[in-house]
Amino acid sequence: MQIPQDSIDKAFHDLLATNSAAQFNSLRDIFPISGGPEQLLWLFLHGRSSKLPQLAKNIVSEAGFNPNYLHGDQKGYLHLIVDNLQMTAQVYLESSAVADAKCFLAAGCQIDLPDGNGNTALAHLQTFDTKFPKLESLFERRMALV
Numbered sequence: 403m404q405i406p407q408d409s410i411d412k413a414f415h416d417l418l419a420t421n422s423a424a425q426f427n428s429l430r431d432i433f434p435i436s437g438g439p440e441q442l443l444w445l446f447l448h449g450r451s452s453k454l455p456q457l458a459k460n461i462v463s464e465a466g467f468n469p470n471y472l473h474g475d476q477k478g479y480l481h482l483i484v485d486n487l488q489m490t491a492q493v494y495l496e497s498s499a500v501a502d503a504k505c506f507l508a509a510g511c512q513i514d515l516p517d518g519n520g521n522t523a524l525a526h527l528q529t530f531d532t533k534f535p536k537l538e539s540l541f542e543r544r545m546a547l548v
Contacts, residue, residue, distance in 0.1 A: 411436050418446050421455040440471035451490040453498035462509045469511035476518025479506045484527045496534045513544040
């Protein structure tokens with residue numbers, strides 16, 4: 403009996419959400435991740451209102467993970483963190499966004515990576531009325547190194 407890929411993808415997502423590393427790795431030993439770990443993590447992070455669980459951070463730090471992945475809407479992980487913060491700032495705290503951004507930056511995410519509109523995550527962040535000074539400061543410090 404063939405298991406539908408969407409069921410496998412949901413299982414990966416659910417195991418990420420519950421931070422179940424052993425079960426996640428067992429599933430990964432048997433089934434491929436549709437779109438690879440980059441797409442899985444992007445979809446997992448999209449609309450998320452809490453910081454990344456340790457399992458997700460482990461995936462980001464794995465050899466071969468592409469921290470500069472752009473999803474079909476041409477946004478990278480840092481752009482997505484900015485979007486999540488803007489949309490859910492009352493539950494996705496700025497400190498969580500900073501921690502998540504640091505995780506991706508440590509994995510080699512380019513701070514100057516443009517989205518489909520040519521905007522960096524910093525430029526995207528600066529377009530919002532609500533200000534997030536800690537995340538902005540992190541991005542500015544990293545941009546100064548480029």
